[in-house]
Amino acid sequence: xxxxxxLILFLFYLLKAxxxxxxxxxxxxxxxxxxxxxxxxxxxxxxxxxxxxGGNNSVSGLLKGDFKRIFQHKNIKWHNELLFRxxxxxxxxxxxxxxxxxxxxNSTFGFKKDTISDWHYSAKLNFxxxxxNGYKHPNFEKPISSFFAPAYLFIGIGTEYINKEQNLKIYLxxxxxxxxxxxxxxxxxxxAFGVEKGKKYRNEIGTLITTFHKDEIYQNIYLENRVTxxxxxxxxxxxxxxxxLLQFDxxxxxxxxxxxxTNLLYDxxxxxxxxxxxxxxxxxxxxxxxxxIGIGLNYxx
Numbered sequence: 001x002x003x004x005x006x007l008i009l010f011l012f013y014l015l016k017a018x019x020x021x022x023x024x025x026x027x028x029x030x031x032x033x034x035x036x037x038x039x040x041x042x043x044x045x046x047x048x049x050x051x052x053x054g055g056n057n058s059v060s061g062l063l064k065g066d067f068k069r070i071f072q073h074k075n076i077k078w079h080n081e082l083l084f085r086x087x088x089x090x091x092x093x094x095x096x097x098x099x100x101x102x103x104x105x106n107s108t109f110g111f112k113k114d115t116i117s118d119w120h121y122s123a124k125l126n127f128x129x130x131x132x133n134g135y136k137h138p139n140f141e142k143p144i145s146s147f148f149a150p151a152y153l154f155i156g157i158g159t160e161y162i163n164k165e166q167n168l169k170i171y172l173x174x175x176x177x178x179x180x181x182x183x184x185x186x187x188x189x190x191x192a193f194g195v196e197k198g199k200k201y202r203n204e205i206g207t208l209i210t211t212f213h214k215d216e217i218y219q220n221i222y223l224e225n226r227v228t229x230x231x232x233x234x235x236x237x238x239x240x241x242x243x244x245l246l247q248f249d250x251x252x253x254x255x256x257x258x259x260x261x262t263n264l265l266y267d268x269x270x271x272x273x274x275x276x277x278x279x280x281x282x283x284x285x286x287x288x289x290x291x292x293i294g295i296g297l298n299y300x301x
Contacts, residue, residue, distance in 0.1 A: 032071055032073040033069065033070065033071050034068075034069075034070045034071075035067075035069050035070070036066070036067070036068040036070075037066075037067050037068075038065065039064065039065045040064050040257075040296050040298060041061065041063055041064075042062040042064075042087075042259070042294035042295060042296040043059070043060070043061050044059070044060045044294065044295070045059045045060075046059075056091040056094070057091070058089060058091040058092070059089075059090055060087065060088065060089035060090070060099060061087060061088060062085065062086070062099070062100055062294050063084075063085070064084070064085045065082070065083065066081070066082075066083050067081070067082045067083075068080065068081050074115070075111055075112050075113065076110070076111055077108075077109075077110045077111075077112075077162075078107075079110075080106070080107045081105070081107075082105050083104040083105075083106075084102060084104070085100045085101070085102040086098070086100060086101055086131055087099035087100035087292070095140055098132060099292065100290075101130040101131055101134065102128070102130065103130060104127070105125075105126070105128070106125070106126050107124070107125045107126075108122055108123070108124045108125075108160065108171070109122065109124075110122040110123075110162075118161055118162055118163055119159055119161055120159065120160045121157075121159060122157070122158055122159060122171060122173075123157050124154070124157075124158070124160075124173065124176075124208075124210075125155050126152075126153070126154040126210075127151070127153050128151070128152050129147065129148055129150070129152070129181075130145060130146075130147060131147060132147065133145065133147075134146070142186075143184070143187075144192075146184045146187070147183075148181055148182075148183040148184075149182045149183050149184035149188075149192070150180055151180075151181040151183070152178065152180055152181075153179040153181070154176055154177070154178050154208060155176065155179075156175055156177065157173060157175055157176075158171060158173030158174060158175070159171075159172055160172070166213070166215070167213060167214045167215060168212070169210075169212040170210075170211050171210040172209055173207065174207055175205070175207075176205070176207065176208035176230070177205055178203070178205075178206060178208075178230060178232070179201060179202070179204075180193055180194055180201060180203075180269070181200065181201050182195050182199075182200050182201070183200055185200075192271075193267075193269065193270055194267070194269025194270060202269075204232040204233075204234070205232065205233050205234065206231050206232040206233050206234075206237075207230065209230075210228045210229075211226070212224075212225070213225045220251040221251070222248070222249040222251070223246075223247070223248055223249075224245075224246070224249070225245075226245040226246075227243070227244050227245075228244075229241070239268040240266075240268075241266060241268060241269075242264065242266040244263070244264040244265075245261070245263050246261070246262045246263075246264075247261045247262075248260040248261075255297055257295075257296055257298050258293070258294070258296075259292075259293070259294050259295075259296065260292070262289070262291045263288075263289070263290045263291075264288070264289050266286075266287050266288065267285060268285050269285070270285055271283060271284060272284065272285065
């Protein structure tokens with residue numbers, strides 16, 4: 001994989017400052033700001049010596065970060081969130097492959113009429129992309145995705161329901177612009193990710209619905225559920241783009257946890273690439289699904 005300046009900067013900073021999982025919540029009573037920082041590192045390793053059944057030695061790692069900056073004063077709330085995940089796997093005899101690659105930023109500004117209501121008039125910005133090239137293995141010559149190819153930007157206005165007791169958020173926007181960026185020239189010339197051939201961006205106007213819910217479903221077992229739904233008014237209205245993130249956290253003790261993550265995607269504008277006789281053939285959109293299981297050593301304070 002080719003080096004990416006943004007990825008290198010993140011990895012250097014985080015590995016130096018947060019060797020394990022760090023969780024802090026620091027309220028600022030003067031400026032009404034609260035911050036939350038979480039970083040974790042998961043390592044998995046398999047080795048074989050004279051193992052008759054065969055197998056490949058391998059090592060994999062996953063670095064995750066979750067940073068929040070929240071401003072709240074009277075009837076105003078401004079919630080900012082930065083999430084990233086990057087994982088790699090190395091097997092004997094094979095190139096390094098990435099197993100996870102997510103960069104996500106959310107910012108929601110809300111205002112409510114009184115301090116009792118759970119409903120806010122809101123403006124929302126959502127941005128997501130990836131750090132490094134993605135490939136259709138075993139072909140490492142031609143990337144099928146890269147940094148800012150694609151990148152998605154949602155900007156809209158609407159209303160948001162926030163229930164602190166249930167840790168539940170529901171955002172409804174009848175007017176949201178979705179911008180798709182493909183800053184890789186080869187992919188843009190192919191019309192990848194729904195852009196016109198030769199174009200590096202595409203704009204849409206539609207409806208956006210997002211939900212967030214986190215709950216302790218059993219003692220020391222937490223479920224985090226994020227769903228994003230979008231449909232374009234002008235192009236195939238009713239065809240819904242879906243991004244569904246589901247995470248289970250099993251807290252074994254203060255220092256050990258098990259994490260299960262799933263991600264289901266569907267985008268009507270993203271075509272599927274399959275390899276046939278050594279050639280990548282483009283077909284229609286399909287449901288994409290990814291699942292990760294990891295064990296991590298954690299430290300919190």
